[in-house]
Amino acid sequence: MTQKLKNLLGTFDLTMIVVSLVIGMGIFRSSFNVAKDAGSPVIFFIAWILGGIIALFGALTFAEIGSRYPVTGGFYKIYSYCYHPALAFMINGIILISNAASVSAVALIGAGYLRGLLPVTYQTETVVQLVALAAVIVFFFVNYLGFKMSVKTQNVLMVIKILIVLFICAGLFYPASQAMPVQQVTGNTTFWGQVQALGAALIAVSFTYGGYQQTINFGGEVQHPQRIIPKAIFWGIAIIVSLYLLTNWAYFHTLGFNGIVYNAAGIESKSDLAARHVQSYVGNYGYSIMSLLLFFAVLAYVNIGLMSNPRVLYAMADEGVMPPFLKKVNEKSQVLVYALPVFAAVAVITLFFARTFEEILDYVIFLDSIGLATAVGSIFILRRKTAHLDNTNIYKMKGYPWMPVIYILAYAFVSLSIILRNPKSALIGFAMFLGFYPLYLLSRKLNQTRNGNKRNPE
Secondary structure, X not given: OOOOOOOOEOHHHHHXXXXXXXXXXXXXXXXXXXXXXXXXXXXXXXXXXXXXXXXXXHHHHHHHHHHHOOOEOXXXXXXXXXXXXXXXXXXXXXXXXXXXXXXXXXXXXXXXXXXXXXXXXHOOHHHHHHHHHHHHHHHHHHHHOOHHHHHHHHHHHHHHHHXXXXXXXXXHHOOOOOOOOOOOOOOOOOHHHHHHHHHXXXXXXXXXXXXXXXXXXXXXXXXXXXXXXXXXXXXXXXXXXXXXXXXXXXXXXXXXXXHHHEOOOOOEOOOOHHHHHHHHXXXXXXXXXXXXXXXXXXXXXHHHHHHHOHHHHHHHHHOOOOOHHHHOEOOOOOOEOOHHHHHHHHHHHHHHHOOOHHHXXXXXXXXXXXXXXXXXXXXXXXXXXXXXXXXXXXXXXXXXXXXXXXXXXXXXXXXXXXXXXXXXXXXXXXXXXXXXXXXHHHHHHHHHHHHHHHHOOO
């Protein structure tokens, strides 16, 4: 008998989950990558505004998807229901690896903030990697204490993280820093060069805005999904876009465009952007305090990643394409007993194979582009399959079909930008996607054998 997860989430809980899924550590670091790739303040801000619009279109599309088909592990079951179980397995396979890589990337960013507070002999990549590993392990155990504990912890961590972002935005009320770097960020001034710069900038922007789509994995655990899912997604994404634009304007106001990339000595300074920003108007103590706070802020994203992704494994096991032990639920704590440690193990393995944020970024976003474009495309199929719900109280977006079409085209543009910039990452990602097909066939065969043995015991 399939073990069911209980409906425990209200509007505030789910809104905080939306914000948690998106605001990792990207906004405290990705602005460096966006500014460097953009080459000019105009392209920099266009990328952030365009990314916010695309995220809103995607969020509203996923709100309707979640409202029409509210199930636990929805990000898997949508593909299975709208396309084919094989594509569902392949897409979710690469998305799980991509999400595990995102957890690792964010943990590395957070650990990097501690580097400047450590003695010089400990400021090494290995120490940063070990600190990131410790963060993943600690919150694996937090999640193992129970789903309610995870949700309460997440709410507290997210309130703290939003307060940190607001503290960064306070830089808008202080004079600009006088310690401007002599090094200048340069960009291509031709039309095609600026288009390429925008595409490259959108890669890091997409990473920073990504994550809201995982909200539908909690569809089976929301109290009134048709009403709460769209409301929580809308308010969550509105909070995120507002905070991101304010944060980047604060960086620009305080440090200047060149200061987002370079420190006062003219050296690229990517891992301490937010701390340098606060230091410019609070002083050296501000640098140390912000570095420590940002390390703790990373825990919210690690926690939500360990909450959300095991539910996809649960859904895949429920569909019979993963071993049935992955859907085992502790009835008392609502913990996914085996799916949680399996996903945590993948995150740890990814952490050791890719040591830096840059190594992970292109790889993650290319995989996400495939998954997100096809997920949003499912709305065209889902509307036909669930037409009987149209006159009920489900959420229906007003911008159909233009919102999903623009979203799909935007992610096709991002994918093309990755292919042009880093064809190796794109090739590896596509090869992994195809590699999940034989794994699907093997899993299906093993499941059929297992079911046959149950029907014909000897």
